Amino acid sequence: MIVAFDNPIPASELDQYLREFGQLVAESGLVESFAARHHIRVPGDDHAPVAIASAVLQLRLADVDALNATFAMPGAVDLIRRWQSSHPYKAVWVNHEPLA
Numbered sequence: 001m002i003v004a005f006d007n008p009i010p011a012s013e014l015d016q017y018l019r020e021f022g023q024l025v026a027e028s029g030l031v032e033s034f035a036a037r038h039h040i041r042v043p044g045d046d047h048a049p050v051a052i053a054s055a056v057l058q059l060r061l062a063d064v065d066a067l068n069a070t071f072a073m074p075g076a077v078d079l080i081r082r083w084q085s086s087h088p089y090k091a092v093w094v095n096h097e098p099l100a
Contacts, residue, residue, distance in 0.1 A: 001056070001057045001058075001059070001091055001093055001094070002053045002055075002056055002057075002091065003017075003053065003054050003055045003056075003057065003089055003090075003091050004012075004051035004052060004053050004054055004089060004090050004091075005054045005087050005088070005089040005094075006087075006088045006089060006090070007087070007088075008054075009054070009087050009092060011038065013087065014038060014054060014055060017083055017087075018036040018054075018055060018057070020079055020083075021036070021057060022034050022036060023094065024076060024079055025059060025070070025073065026077050027075075027077040028067040028069075028074070030061065030066045030070055030073065031060065031061060031070070032060040032061060032062060033057050033058075033059075034057070034058070034060075035057070035058045035060055036055055036056065036057040036058070037055060037056055038054070038055050038087045039052070039053040039054055039055055039056065040041065042058050049067065051090060054089065067095060084097065
């Protein structure tokens with residue numbers, strides 16, 4: 001998942017979002033592993049035609065059923081609404097088979 005906040009947010013707040021998201025998916029029991037990192041800004045980002053990522057989040061899931069279930073995780077709607085109300089953002093899902 002790629003998360004792009006509409007406006008830059010302090011690194012400490014981005015870290016808090018990533019911690020909360022990580023805790024949510026860990027408690028769901030659906031996710032085999034979770035990792036998240038800040039986007040590394042480079043000058044070329046100024047020419048991005050759509051959005052500039054704030055962070056990338058990787059969720060490893062057992063199968064498509066687990067993937068589908070993540071969209072109904074308890075607490076997900078509350079987390080999204082709370083963060084969207086103070087720091088609007090967009091998320092892009094990239095669902096794929098393992099790359100390596």
